[in-house]
Amino acid sequence: MYVGDPIKAARQKKNLERIAFMVKDIVGNRTLDENMSQTVAESVLEAAKDQDREPLQAIWASLLARIALGQAKNIRIDYFETLKKFEPIDAITFEVLSKQALVGRVFPVDMNGWKSVIDDIRHKAEVDQDDVYISLEALVQMDCAQRHPSHSLPMIGISRRGGKIYQAIQPPQA
Numbered sequence: 001m002y003v004g005d006p007i008k009a010a011r012q013k014k015n016l017e018r019i020a021f022m023v024k025d026i027v028g029n030r031t032l033d034e035n036m037s038q039t040v041a042e043s044v045l046e047a048a049k050d051q052d053r054e055p056l057q058a059i060w061a062s063l064l065a066r067i068a069l070g071q072a073k074n075i076r077i078d079y080f081e082t083l084k085k086f087e088p089i090d091a092i093t094f095e096v097l098s099k100q101a102l103v104g105r106v107f108p109v110d111m112n113g114w115k116s117v118i119d120d121i122r123h124k125a126e127v128d129q130d131d132v133y134i135s136l137e138a139l140v141q142m143d144c145a146q147r148h149p150s151h152s153l154p155m156i157g158i159s160r161r162g163g164k165i166y167q168a169i170q171p172p173q174a
Helices: 004-027 038-048 054-066 080-082 087-098 112-125 129-141 160-168
Strands: 107-108 146-148 156-160
Touching: 004 038, 004 054, 038 054, 038 129, 038 146, 054 080, 054 087, 080 129, 080 160, 087 112, 087 129, 087 156, 087 160, 112 129
Parallel strands: none
Antiparallel strands: 107 156, 146 156
């Protein structure tokens, strides 16, 4: 345990440095909000410090940039626990699904239009179809996506909570 602690601390420091670099790139020369929430910023940093995968670091960087620029008023701290559960494929699936769906609306999973969404996710994540379906299932379990229970075809879309999380992880507006 004692041997691992310095290694873990060094890894966390490296992760946060990478995320800080990404935040600086997103923020650019814009003025930082002097009244940003310390509580929210610390919660994001605590959640982000163990993340070493770039697609997920980008999510944390976007959140931190929003906080730094004062665009985090509607970001709930409980979103961070959800985002900590994301795998890189979940981030890609969530992004593609969010761009295709209206919040609260669902798509048939097996119709031709849906096939292009699945293919887009497969191509971007470099995974097979089963991995995409597992990711969709994980997003449903995290309440980022929803199923329509009374339709004859399996249908899925972005939940209201998922829509708000998606807004939260978008780079801040100029």
